[in-house]
Amino acid sequence: MNSELDELIQKYFDGEISEQELRSLQESLRSDKASLACFIEIAYLHDRLRGQVQAQAAIQAIVSSPRDLEQEKSINLAPASEEPRTIRFPISRRKLLTGAAIAATALLAFALWKGNNTNALAGVSELQRVIAISSLQAIRAYSIDVEPMSESSPPKRRRVEWDDRKPIKPPLDQARLVIRGKQEFVLMRKTRSGQDFITGCDGQSSWAISPDGPVRVSDDLARFNRDVPGHEFSMPLCNLSDALLQLQAVSDIALLPIEYADEDQEILEPRRLLVATKKRGQRGPRRVEITYFAESGVIEHIRFVDMPYGPERITVLLSAMQPPTVPEDFFHHCNHHAPDREIERE
């Protein structure tokens, strides 16, 4: 590669080129295909670097917020056979955003604020971007909070048909969900008596660890995701990417303007809200609200309104947490119970 040409191109992109140098560069681009190819290569890199660096900055912002430190202390991801220990959560940079173009799509969608059709297109485009970015993250972790149903909700909406012979599901409130890829997950809940109840899947088998009794393991990967919110709509949150994709099919998507400050006018990193409202006749949560960082597309919160969970209908808030560092076999059940625990294969 011609290093002089290379230098000219890079000076152009850094705004350091002189008039004479620009004329020389233009002449090369006009007459030489190899120069053109070199220019395009650097142009793509330059464009992509912007998105990449901005995405990293956004993730860094999540990592370094005070809330993340609290969450870090409250999670115990150690195997049951060891003393509980605090796990360090270095940022996983392995699978960050790989295209400035993806980051730019948000800005493009923001501009499409012209009437219902334009906004719908912007919403779909943004949702696709958020999904793409979510799927790039190797490991994702969420805290789950259940919001009380509004007293104004009709009583019949608060309960669904439920077979009383089925076991009561442990509460989802204060649960933790760790996800890798599309199939691996660990959902950590507490029973009403405060004991651990953990379900998960490692891509080979799914499993459930209740406070008592054997560890149940099944080759049916979906066997124990029935406790994961969204299962009833075939969009279990352990496969968040597919769940969000399905939202597009069953919901009207609206994109709200970027917010630069909170209610107290404290300046925040710009955030945006996507709202998916279920279409009449479709199955799914009544409403899903996705709050994400406007520039990077990284999700901050997802709120599922009116999701069935056992006999109840609940509103669930998933809040993104700092991706934990976990052992490779974290999603295998052995990581979560004493080695002498009885295993029962279903």
Added chain:
Amino acid sequence: MDNRIREAAKQWTRVQPVISAYVGAAVRDFAARDDLLQEIAVAVLESFDRYDPAKPFQSWAIGIARNQVHNYYRRVGRDRLTFDEEILVHLAEAFDDAGAETLHRLQFLSGCMERLDDRSRNILQWRYRDDLKPAAIAEKINSSANAVAKTLQRLRDRLRDCIRTRSAQEGML
């Protein structure tokens, strides 16, 4: 949502990296590039009914982008350090004709960036997150604009070499 909008969104998402790189090459200022991309997206959506599906969507969208860049320069005035009209047309054709390999190889960028030291990352952040030019970065680190410009060039060259190496390992070259 009708299928037309869905189709437009799908097509746009696919070609947007190419359009973004082209516009970024024509209009170096990041903020201006972002604004222009918005306008191009609007133009693409509003004229999607006139798009002939028998022809490549990317070519059609780049044509719109080229026109929007032209309009942009008519609005702001062309300064002496921007490409002339002929080159912009030439670049648009070249971006459209360029194979997808260059774009696909960029998937290795994040891995290559992990190997940079902190100082290098800081310089990239100042350039690409904060949109500082070499002179402004030089002030921050008590260096010269020329030295910073050289450092940025070396960083990009390292990243390009790394991307090429990893692409070759993956059999992409």
